[in-house]
Amino acid sequence: MPEPTGRLKGLKPSRRSAKDRRRSKKVGLPPGTLVHIGTEREEKVTVSVLDYDLNSVRESQIKDMEELRQFKESPSVTWINVNGVHDTKLVEIIGQIFEVHPLVLEDIVNTTQRPKADVSREYTFVVFKTLEYNADTGEIIPEQLSLILGANFLLTFQERPGDPFDPIRERIRSAAGLLRKSGADFLAYSIIDASVDHYFIVLESLAERIELLEEKLVADPKRELLAQIHRLKVDMIFLRRSVWPMREVISRLSSGDSAFVKESTRPYLRDVYDHTVHVVDSIETYRDIVSGMLDIYLSSASNRLNEIMKVLTIIATIFIPLTFVSGWYGMNFKDMPELTWKWGYPMVIAIALSITTIMLVFFKRNKWI
């Protein structure tokens, strides 16, 4: 027996709404007050330093933030990575050492920030989302990444430990590629480039899900597909929302506004810019395809109804007249001459066969059967 409630399985609330929720904690506070907004975390915040020039590489974990002060003016390139922004005190201390504006620090600890690039005389501030695709659960896990790019240092703030930048660290250590020969701006570019590369992984996962859904639509357009199409659309909205402002961000960086981005790094940034355009373009294409799939799904549903009604109509229009005929000669009138005719019963059989034939011809002509 079919389950006729019309309930929808597999549709879960979107993840975005949960994240925006605690923005209201800041209401009423003076500007520049550091309040961590986002998923609550308990882990200890760690700070690691990777200091390098053409000749040497030094790596260390920092406990006392005062140690960072030396890197501010040193000629070697220093990458200071902070894993975790929920310890607002620590972020504030680091911010004071590198003379970062309180509003910028506020943006760093607010993990629901919209991607943007701010260029000031002292540093260039960039904030955006990295996206990690978990192939097992099919989830897209966002993380906010903030960059503060100075003359010879790069501060990065991440929400939690673990990042896709180990290949970059490896390249620095092994002196492969241009990184060791270039400045902090090229390091910043490398990090942005690696993040945008991960957008492609998410994009490809979307493409695979679209393919799978199209196959299922061909095989068996079940109701569950609708929830999956909705999930796909929500994920596409989500990806688009992260990538779209990246265009402006990278365009800003490569425009020459920032004094800390060297001329030689700009072609690389324009290359990343092209990648973001590609991602946005692909999402638009997928959106059109998915909306076409919705049309097909809805049409499948209405087609099914047609088929069901056809079956009902065929059965009913054949048997209802027949039933009437047999009911007719089931009447108990004293004086029904047909009942006593010799050919009465054969006549009724003939009538029944004619009705059936006529109806079948009619259905055939209308291509119902």
Next chain:
Amino acid sequence: MPEPTGRLKGLKPSRRSAKDRRRSKKVGLPPGTLVHIGTEREEKVTVSVLDYDLNSVRESQIKDMEELRQFKESPSVTWINVNGVHDTKLVEIIGQIFEVHPLVLEDIVNTTQRPKADVSREYTFVVFKTLEYNADTGEIIPEQLSLILGANFLLTFQERPGDPFDPIRERIRSAAGLLRKSGADFLAYSIIDASVDHYFIVLESLAERIELLEEKLVADPKRELLAQIHRLKVDMIFLRRSVWPMREVISRLSSGDSAFVKESTRPYLRDVYDHTVHVVDSIETYRDIVSGMLDIYLSSASNRLNEIMKVLTIIATIFIPLTFVSGWYGMNFKDMPELTWKWGYPMVIAIALSITTIMLVFFKRNKWI
């Protein structure tokens, strides 16, 4: 028994139309005539003054408007807050004291004004909506706020007593933060910032309602949901309509057009600008999600119809042929040989069982049961 009228509960007329209604009162009047447009009010209008500099704070309630004249040129920062704009006489008097253009006064008393910023040589005029979210009723209560920013004074006009600016007053009194050290422009910024913060509360309430609706769609897509989706959409349109022009307003203020907004305040305004962009962005995202929910709802309805028709068709296609068979042998012909056969009745039982079996197999094959 189901209630089959197709009536829709819970859909109330939108609040906007009620507010625009009395705009026509002004038709035919010369420009600069002060006519209060909006909800009619009876309360006495109150005027409070908060005058401060780095060293001292003075608070007072004003009865005689002539007292205000002293604050126009005084070096200390003065915040004059008017609760209520329905007393157009009083607004006119204050306007004359601070030499405000009659067209600006007209805008102040018209509480259906579209948010805008007007920069003139004497002052900068800003008008926009504050939104208060009433968690109990789920209502969004708008209020128009007009700001007149001069060199050392800030005039604010509100529709009614009660505002979300008490934390600002507290910060002035306690000399916490930058307020006491800054000018009237920073006070104006703080008020705008606090108002935009409240947009986030409304935004979060929308997010919660979307989540709740998605959960209900999963559990039981009832007809009432449609009215709730419509309400949600109307509230989103409403929020968007208030926030969208705020972008221009704040962009105008932070652009350097206004002589009364100091260079040091502009980064703060740009920060608020980013917040409004965030709100608008989120509304767009929610809109897409909600329109997806509508698709799911409508598809649920059509799915239900399919299920209902399936049940009807299964019952009808099984029993209609059976009824015909039994009707057939209910005929009263004299000469129906089957009726007197020994195996006549068992034969009919066999026929009935075959029909039932065939039909069930057919339904099974088509995955109807």
Next chain:
Amino acid sequence: MPEPTGRLKGLKPSRRSAKDRRRSKKVGLPPGTLVHIGTEREEKVTVSVLDYDLNSVRESQIKDMEELRQFKESPSVTWINVNGVHDTKLVEIIGQIFEVHPLVLEDIVNTTQRPKADVSREYTFVVFKTLEYNADTGEIIPEQLSLILGANFLLTFQERPGDPFDPIRERIRSAAGLLRKSGADFLAYSIIDASVDHYFIVLESLAERIELLEEKLVADPKRELLAQIHRLKVDMIFLRRSVWPMREVISRLSSGDSAFVKESTRPYLRDVYDHTVHVVDSIETYRDIVSGMLDIYLSSASNRLNEIMKVLTIIATIFIPLTFVSGWYGMNFKDMPELTWKWGYPMVIAIALSITTIMLVFFKRNKWI
């Protein structure tokens, strides 16, 4: 008995198509040929003059157009109002007196003109629509108004007698407000302002109709509502089409292009500009709300179908099996042992009751009843 034809009452052809119809009369004529396009009229065209300066006001009706020549260079402000443009001869004569370009005259007598502002060295030409809302019939009656603004004169051309400018005339006569102290440009502004004020009346009528429709949707979503929603949409398209180009028109006037619009009048024009933006904004909002109403209406229809089918299915699935059972024991086989059993009849009663109960439980479980 329901009226089942699916016919739609109350939908009348849109008014726009009727008006554009006679545009083809001009095909093949040389440019500058005056051809009246619009509703045909028979009334005598009247020309009235209102000539004023700070000290005096003179009013007169003009018979001989040559009298107008004196006002062209006179220092006092002259408002020449022409009621009716179907007398193209007369328009041509007036045009020659004030040295108006033939193409402009062509635009004046073509009452299907799109709103626009043309700035030339001799005069500024403005053409737009005034809208009058007839509360009795619910009709919006458009009228084309052309303005020719010179140094000290203002020519206005209307389609027919009767206009919403009597308050302006009264203010001139009574020397109230700024009119008597200002030039012809302020008079032009006052006329535009009064016309835009009437857009608000139409807007409010739309808002009221939306409210009413929403109430009806709550109470009883009848088929007639669809025609009303369509009418509402057509009226909104119509209003939008009149107001949208007004933004450009007024923006052009207030920009400083025109030598005849004084600096002091510009803030007033910017004020009117804000009003048109407000109207366009509101129409957009209404459009979104109305499209949401359409969704609700369509869903109501499909909901009704669901309810109807539910009733049919409930009745049919309960009684069809019962009818089969009773038909079964109506068979006339000689050898039906049940018919002669002592408990045969009670058994059938029990079967009938069980079937009914099972079906009712099934419907209850599926929340159909």
Next chain:
Amino acid sequence: MPEPTGRLKGLKPSRRSAKDRRRSKKVGLPPGTLVHIGTEREEKVTVSVLDYDLNSVRESQIKDMEELRQFKESPSVTWINVNGVHDTKLVEIIGQIFEVHPLVLEDIVNTTQRPKADVSREYTFVVFKTLEYNADTGEIIPEQLSLILGANFLLTFQERPGDPFDPIRERIRSAAGLLRKSGADFLAYSIIDASVDHYFIVLESLAERIELLEEKLVADPKRELLAQIHRLKVDMIFLRRSVWPMREVISRLSSGDSAFVKESTRPYLRDVYDHTVHVVDSIETYRDIVSGMLDIYLSSASNRLNEIMKVLTIIATIFIPLTFVSGWYGMNFKDMPELTWKWGYPMVIAIALSITTIMLVFFKRNKWI
């Protein structure tokens, strides 16, 4: 008996696809190779000359193209009209005489060209569509018109004989209007103006069809209407596609880029520009109205289904229980006490009447009847 196949009459393939088809003939050819693209033609190409100045008019048919050479530098205005571009040899010869770039000639013989204006030092090239409305068949017949405007000559290329420019020729002959007093640019303007005037005829035919369709929707929303709405939409897309690029074309001409368009002609061109804006505007309006009509049509269909189902449900829910009751007492049990009761039959009559009454009351309450 209704024709139940769901077939759609009256929908014919769109005309555009047929015309674009032979564009592929050019693939692989070097640029500047003249290949006629469009409907194949056999007619002899004719070339006529109209040479005029303030004092005289000379008309002739040209056989030997070398005769045209004299008009290239002559001070009188010369209008050379070529009827037919399928004779690419002839076009090439004329092109060589007037030193026209091969790419321009290529555009002239390709009758699927998008409207555009090209300004070069030697001449100004304009290509666009004229539209003729055939009132009998309701067809819109497009024709490509190419203009080459030099200092004192105007070359026009048409696809076939017959054009809407006879009034212009008449005005030249009769020395009426400005044509004889003006240069070749005014002649070009006159031709463009006449063509745009014909857009209005097409526009009005669309308006009439919309009106007619709205009336039919009111009277009887038959399935054929859908095909007509589709045709209307396709025609609107077609008209829009011809008119939209005309805006750029005329805007380019009136901008002052072209040395051959005199200052005095520009106001006339701006006037034509306004006309094209009007046409585009009207199409947008019609599009909105037509999409509203589609909603009404689709809702009519679903309304009809509702009505049909109501009738079925009313009949079925009244008679199915009655049939059961009568079937019940048709059972042949030995022991059915009711059958022998004195009041048995009247009781059943009473039951039947009650069922009917209850059902009728239920339908009444639900407003089904």
Next chain:
Amino acid sequence: MPEPTGRLKGLKPSRRSAKDRRRSKKVGLPPGTLVHIGTEREEKVTVSVLDYDLNSVRESQIKDMEELRQFKESPSVTWINVNGVHDTKLVEIIGQIFEVHPLVLEDIVNTTQRPKADVSREYTFVVFKTLEYNADTGEIIPEQLSLILGANFLLTFQERPGDPFDPIRERIRSAAGLLRKSGADFLAYSIIDASVDHYFIVLESLAERIELLEEKLVADPKRELLAQIHRLKVDMIFLRRSVWPMREVISRLSSGDSAFVKESTRPYLRDVYDHTVHVVDSIETYRDIVSGMLDIYLSSASNRLNEIMKVLTIIATIFIPLTFVSGWYGMNFKDMPELTWKWGYPMVIAIALSITTIMLVFFKRNKWI
């Protein structure tokens, strides 16, 4: 018997998703690392040279890439065509010889590149898609083409052997047209022009499919059409995605940014630009038409349902009352006076005929039959 599962035949996953898949191979690699992205290939990459000036043509196949070095500075025009980019080593060697930036080489071997033009001092880099239409399978086969245009050389990189440029080679060999007289920029233009010409072939195939679908919609709107409409839409999205960025690419080339594009070649490029605009325009038109076809298809489905339900309702509403009547007189009450009346049976016949007549009249009146 109809196949009632609602399955959809003929819908295959879109081709795009398959191609983007391997973009993730690059994640984590330093910029400038050459990784071939696209369909994996095994063929040997071939390099052919076509070196020509006004007087002579030399053709050769290159084995040792060092031979290419001579062409870099030679005065004759050299076209070096590389068939296959999956041999990244080879691409790197050629890149080093012609001093191409590693990022450009990266773009060349990534065959999922978005069309773009990069202008640098050393060369101009263009990458775009050629489209080949396979008339047998109806497939559109894309191929990425990269151009590096220097002073006297043109490097082209194709994905696989076989291209539509043989007519160009033939023209070079035969010294027909302008190619032999012009520089490398004209060769680049010729290649782009030939590629854009092939877009028209794809466009025409789309037009033919639309026509065919419209014809089928007229004849028999079967469910398979929906899948075909979807395929058509996906192909249109695909074509649009390839052509749209071509506008920017060609616009960039013809703008004068590139030092290697001569003034004389620009009119030709503007001509190609017009062609791409034409293609994009046509796709927009087709999109509108196809979306109208979808409306017709969906309406056909709902129309069929209406027709089916009409048949069912007509049969049921005529026979259900008749069946009741006959059932009534099949009751076995002892005391049913009608059964023994003389006119009982004729009366019932009369009743049956009346019911049938009334119902038929009712259906006639409602235009159901």
